[in-house]
Amino acid sequence: MAFFSKLRERLTRSSTKIGDGLDGIVSEDATPPEAAPPAPETPAPAEPAPEAPKPAGLVGRLFGGAKADEPRRALDDDMLEDLEDMLVQADLGVETALRVTANIAEGRMGRRVSATELKQLLATEVARIMAPVARPLPLYAKKPQVVLVVGVNGAGKTTTIGKLASQFRAAGKSVVIAAGDTFRAAAVEQLQVWGDRAGVPVMVAPHGSDPASLAWDAMTKAEADGADLLMIDTAGRLQNRQDLMEELAKIVRVIRKKDPEAPHNTLLVLDATTGQNALNQVETFQKLADVSGLVMTKLDGTARGGVLVSLADRFGLPIHAIGVGEQIDDLDAFDADEFARALVGL
Numbered sequence: 001m002a003f004f005s006k007l008r009e010r011l012t013r014s015s016t017k018i019g020d021g022l023d024g025i026v027s028e029d030a031t032p033p034e035a036a037p038p039a040p041e042t043p044a045p046a047e048p049a050p051e052a053p054k055p056a057g058l059v060g061r062l063f064g065g066a067k068a069d070e071p072r073r074a075l076d077d078d079m080l081e082d083l084e085d086m087l088v089q090a091d092l093g094v095e096t097a098l099r100v101t102a103n104i105a106e107g108r109m110g111r112r113v114s115a116t117e118l119k120q121l122l123a124t125e126v127a128r129i130m131a132p133v134a135r136p137l138p139l140y141a142k143k144p145q146v147v148l149v150v151g152v153n154g155a156g157k158t159t160t161i162g163k164l165a166s167q168f169r170a171a172g173k174s175v176v177i178a179a180g181d182t183f184r185a186a187a188v189e190q191l192q193v194w195g196d197r198a199g200v201p202v203m204v205a206p207h208g209s210d211p212a213s214l215a216w217d218a219m220t221k222a223e224a225d226g227a228d229l230l231m232i233d234t235a236g237r238l239q240n241r242q243d244l245m246e247e248l249a250k251i252v253r254v255i256r257k258k259d260p261e262a263p264h265n266t267l268l269v270l271d272a273t274t275g276q277n278a279l280n281q282v283e284t285f286q287k288l289a290d291v292s293g294l295v296m297t298k299l300d301g302t303a304r305g306g307v308l309v310s311l312a313d314r315f316g317l318p319i320h321a322i323g324v325g326e327q328i329d330d331l332d333a334f335d336a337d338e339f340a341r342a343l344v345g346l
Contacts, residue, residue, distance in 0.1 A: 018306070019119065019345025021086035026073045026115040070114035080105055083118075091275050093310035100125045100309075123340040126309050130336035135318040137164070137265060137293060144176070144222035144230040146255060146262040150248065150289050151269035152281060153236025156297035156323060158187055160269050161231050162194025163331040164321070169198055173228040177202045178218035180211040180251065181235040191233055197328060211235065211247060212254040219258045232263070245288055252289065266292045267320065270311075272299045278307050282315055295331075297323040305343050 073079060080101050087097035104121045113121070139145065147164075151157045158181075165175045177195055181187040182205050195202035203221060205214040215232055222230040234251065235244055255262045268291045270278045278296075285291050294317050299305050312319065319334040 018086070018090050018122075018343060021090065022083075022118050022122065022344070023115045025079060025082045025086060026113065026118060027071060070116060072112035072114050075105060075108050075111050075113055087306065091306040091310065093276060093279070093307075093314070096129070096310045096313040099313065100129075103128075119344045119346055123337075123344045123346055126340035126343060127336045129309055129313050130319070130334075130339060133312045133316060133319045134334045134336040135293075135320065136333045137267070137320040139173070139228075140264060142261070142264060144219065144227045145264045146219065146222075146259065147229060147231045147265045147267060148234065148251070148255075148263035148289065149231060149267045149269060150234050150285055150291070151236065152271075155236070155269045155271040155274075156295075157233060157236070157269045158190045158194065159326065160267075160295050160297060160321075160323065160331065161191065161233055162198055163323070163328055165195070165200045165229075165231060166198035166328050167331070168229055169200055174225070175200045175229045175231060176218060176222045176225065176227045178214055178230065178232045179204045180214055180233045182207060182209050182211050182214060183235060187233070187235075212250045215251050215255050216258065219255055219262070223258075248289060266290055267295055268293070268317075269295045269297060272296050272305060272307060275307050276310070278311060279314060282311060282317070286315075291317060293318040293320045295319075295321045295323070297331075300324040300330075308339070309343075 083104070084097045084101045087100060088094055092100065100122070103125050104118075108121075137147075149157050149161055161177060165177055168175050175198075177191060177200055179188040179191045179202055181191075185207055188204050188207075192202050192204070203214065203218045205211075205217075211234065218230055218232065221227075232251070232255075234248060252263065266289050268282060268285045268289075270281060272278070274281070282291065282294070294311065296308050296311075296319065299308075299322055308319065308322070311317070321331050322334050322339070323331040
């Protein structure tokens with residue numbers, strides 16, 4: 001899990017924000033364990049030991065990491081409200097924050113909890129939400145498998161394509177990349193650099209040429225070469241740019257003339273620093289391009305890693321990978337448990 005060790009190190013803004021928030025929630029009105037529950041009139045040193053043996057299973061594992069000398073606070077309505085507010089500020093969104101706190105409260109109201117226990121409870125709830133969507137990009141026997149990559153400018157589409165191509169090639173797959181952002185020379189050049197690093201051919205077209213035509217030519221080449229995957233980059237799009245929206249629809253129409261089932265995957269690349277705006281982007285691209293999965297980038301530079309939880313809870317789209325940097329190995333398959341622990345600062 002070297003990648004997730006890196007994630008813990010780099011997801012400092014989110015994890016520190018959430019971790020400190022949970023520490024602050026517990027410390028408010030917290031009572032040291034020796035002061036509560038009230039000690040009997042005649043102190044008995046042996047009394048603390050029989051404090052209900054830790055049950056086996058989930059609860060035992062959940063509370064096993066807490067330190068005996070940690071301050072504790074009763075889980076009540078005020079504490080839950082503080083927790084909801086903190087989760088909303090951490091970009092989990094209102095609906096997800098309410099659902100998470102309700103699940104944490106179930107069967108635990110009145111129980112005194114430490115910050116460590118609260119972090120473990122939160123990590124468990126986050127992992128429960130994320131586990132169903134933690135799925136790697138599916139690979140099919142179909143050749144070429146067409147992967148259309150969409151997203152707004154600056155989200156990290158180009159670097160994501162380069163990193164995925166490198167990983168596929170390392171796994172023994174042959175890959176072709178099409179530089180479909182034909183109006184931005186810098187995007188084409190950047191993709192060519194990544195193609196060289198990954199050892200993958202990059203098809204380009206003259207500046208300003210029709211991206212749909214390039215997609216057609218790329219499919220022809222990928223078929224002729226017997227390539228396993230064709231990854232098509234696209235121009236960054238916003239919902240208020242009707243011309244770009246129509247251009248993307250045209251790309252899809254053209255490649256379906258070659259293969260009615262293409263694209264076999266449509267990946268939406270999201271920038272974690274955009275926070276809750278990522279939800280609007282998912283809604284827009286789902287209508288436009290039938291998004292099949294997500295990649296979240298820039299988790300190393302944001303205090304808004306919680307938005308990934310909100311996305312999973314609201315849309316249920318597979319999260320194929322997450323990125324925490326610019327190096328070729330800074331993108332990896334999404335792991336719900338590791339992400340949850342990194343997010344809350346465990």
